[in-house]
Amino acid sequence: MIRAPFQLHRPHSIDEAVRLLSQCVQNGEDVKLLAGGQSLMPSMNLGLVAPAHIVSLNHVAGLDSIRRDGDMLAIGAGTTHHALAESEVVQAHCPILSETAACIGDVQVRNRGTLGGSIGHFDPAADYPPVLVLLDAACQIVSPSGERTVAAKDVFVDYMTTSLSADEVLTEIRVPVLPSDTGTAYVKFTRVEGGFAIVGAGACLRLNPDNTCRSIRVGICGAAPVPVRLTAIEDTLTGKAVDDAFVEMVAAAAYESAHDPVAELHADADYKREMVRVFTRRAVKTAWERAD
Amino acid sequence: MQTTIQLIVNNTPCEATVDTRTLLVDFLRDQLDLTGTHLGCATGNCGACTVMLDGLTVKACTILAADVAGSTVTTIEGWTQDARQSGDLHPIQAAFVKHHALQCGFCTPGMVLSVQQLLKEKPHPTEAEIRHGIAGNLCRCTGYASIVKAVQEIATTTSLSPGGRGLG
Numbered sequence: 402m403i404r405a406p407f408q409l410h411r412p413h414s415i416d417e418a419v420r421l422l423s424q425c426v427q428n429g430e431d432v433k434l435l436a437g438g439q440s441l442m443p444s445m446n447l448g449l450v451a452p453a454h455i456v457s458l459n460h461v462a463g464l465d466s467i468r469r470d471g472d473m474l475a476i477g478a479g480t481t482h483h484a485l486a487e488s489e490v491v492q493a494h495c496p497i498l499s500e501t502a503a504c505i506g507d508v509q510v511r512n513r514g515t516l517g518g519s520i521g522h523f524d525p526a527a528d529y530p531p532v533l534v535l536l537d538a539a540c541q542i543v544s545p546s547g548e549r550t551v552a553a554k555d556v557f558v559d560y561m562t563t564s565l566s567a568d569e570v571l572t573e574i575r576v577p578v579l580p581s582d583t584g585t586a587y588v589k590f591t592r593v594e595g596g597f598a599i600v601g602a603g604a605c606l607r608l609n610p611d612n613t614c615r616s617i618r619v620g621i622c623g624a625a626p627v628p629v630r631l632t633a634i635e636d637t638l639t640g641k642a643v644d645d646a647f648v649e650m651v652a653a654a655a656y657e658s659a660h661d662p663v664a665e666l667h668a669d670a671d672y673k674r675e676m677v678r679v680f681t682r683r684a685v686k687t688a689w690e691r692a693d
Numbered sequence: 694m695q696t697t698i699q700l701i702v703n704n705t706p707c708e709a710t711v712d713t714r715t716l717l718v719d720f721l722r723d724q725l726d727l728t729g730t731h732l733g734c735a736t737g738n739c740g741a742c743t744v745m746l747d748g749l750t751v752k753a754c755t756i757l758a759a760d761v762a763g764s765t766v767t768t769i770e771g772w773t774q775d776a777r778q779s780g781d782l783h784p785i786q787a788a789f790v791k792h793h794a795l796q797c798g799f800c801t802p803g804m805v806l807s808v809q810q811l812l813k814e815k816p817h818p819t820e821a822e823i824r825h826g827i828a829g830n831l832c833r834c835t836g837y838a839s840i841v842k843a844v845q846e847i848a849t850t851t852s853l854s855p856g857g858r859g860l861g
């Protein structure tokens with residue numbers, strides 16, 4: 402039993418959820434959305450957070466849909482990690498996202514935890530944020546005053562802080578349909594299977610027929626409080642021959658970018674920085690192997 | 694805040710009044726006396742509280758009972774109902790006994806449900822797949838080797854074909 406009392410609301414629509422949220426905010430009362438509960442419930446059980454109101458999204462129909470919309474995939478915020486990992490559409494058109502979902506936590510966590518909850522919670526070690534940033538994903542957000550679309554890189558603003566306000570609901574995440582010749586990979590460094598990433602690195606690579614780089618994108622978690630994207634080197638490397646030296650250049654740029662790793666019990670800042678190099682190298686190598 | 698919920702637990706429809714702060718694990722243990730579901734960490738880490746919710750394993754300490762009204766929950770008690778009636782051990786139970794896949798038994802109900810889910814999805818898992826499948830269930834006694842052996846044996850000996858006893 403959770404110690405602190407709270408009121409539980411179970412709306413059946415997003416509009417109703419937003420209305421409840423904004424009522425609480427207007428009354429100056431602390432309110433939290435509840436999705437899979439894989440981050441929120443442990444925090445509440447430990448007494449780390451004690452909102453006066455909880456608005457559950459688990460009774461809103463349709464929040465877990467995955468559909469193709471032209472050259473984008475539109476993924477409902479309530480889609481579980483399990484559903485993303487298993488989705489044939491996602492595996493076919495944005496395989497890095499299903500690979501990422503499949504390595505989150507363990508079976509039970511993946512059965513319950515959601516994409517929207519992971520974004521809303523924004524643990525600096527969470528696996529989706531660096532991948533969403535490298536994909537230039539767009540987040541659809543409903544607020545009392547209407548809807549807005551925010552680029553993933555503008556959602557993750559600081560350590561465990563997103564640009565969503567307390568009366569807003571993330572409803573959909575849009576990621577590009579990747580050309581089928583794209584090689585993609587997400588790899589993570591954990592202490593044990595099922596653990597959070599000490600460092601995670603994602604890469605998407607396309608080759609030209611002459612084996613030069615047509616495009617590369619890299620996103621990293623663990624290098625800083627927010628996901629790091631290697632934008633500068635991505636541009637510089639376009640057109641360059643893809644070989645071992647190429648991979649080393651990306652790994653070195655990743656190391657340079659890891660200017661502010663958050664030290665933790667199992668990894669101090671210097672070690673994390675070194676691991677950023679190692680895991681970026683692995684991500685790019687694997688993406689290269691998978692690129693046609 | 695109190696609320697009334699209806700759900701199906703181990704094939705039996707039930708209606709109960711719960712405090713909204715009640716976790717699914719506490720509801721099962723304290724209100725329904727289904728104490729086979731254990732409470733270890735209450736932080737989603739140990740897996741001792743694993744139950745099936747609408748056919749998928751979840752950690753019942755991370756779920757509010759009031760939030761799963763209308764759902765179907767299966768606990769270890771429901772899962773062994775058939776075995777108790779027939780007097781036989783379920784193949785997973787029998788293999789756990791044979792290979793000493795439990796010592797104190799605290800992790801066992803959750804472990805067994807995770808093994809069942811794994812074998813439903815992958816009837817012939819490799820060792821790596823077995824370890825991946827039980828990653829959400831901590832065991833402080835066995836060191837996992839005996840659990841892996843038990844699952845390997847079930848995967849090679851149990852008929853999953855229609856008409857066979859299966860693992861359902």
Ligand SMILES: Cc1cc2nc3c(=O)[nH]c(=O)nc-3n(C[C@H](O)[C@H](O)[C@H](O)COP(=O)(O)OP(=O)(O)OC[C@H]3O[C@@H](n4cnc5c(N)ncnc54)[C@H](O)[C@@H]3O)c2cc1C
Nearest residue numbers: 434436437438439440441506514515518521527528571737
């Ligand atoms: C044992 C364990 C291991 C884990 N390992 C990993 C791991 O390896 N990698 C990883 O990335 N994560 C990991 N997680 C976290 C997991 O991915 C969570 O599922 C996720 O962080 C939160 O999603 P949720 O649906 O459970 O959200 P909840 O816990 O319900 O909510 C989390 C936060 O997001 C907000 N929120 C939820 N939905 C929305 C929405 N639609 N719009 C706006 N805000 C919203 C909530 O208000 C809350 O503040 C782990 C968790 C556990 C318990």
Ligand code: FES
Nearest residue numbers: 733734735740754
């Ligand atoms: S008691 Fe639920 S995971 Fe430990």
Ligand code: FES
Nearest residue numbers: 796798832833834
């Ligand atoms: S048998 Fe004791 S914890 Fe697993």
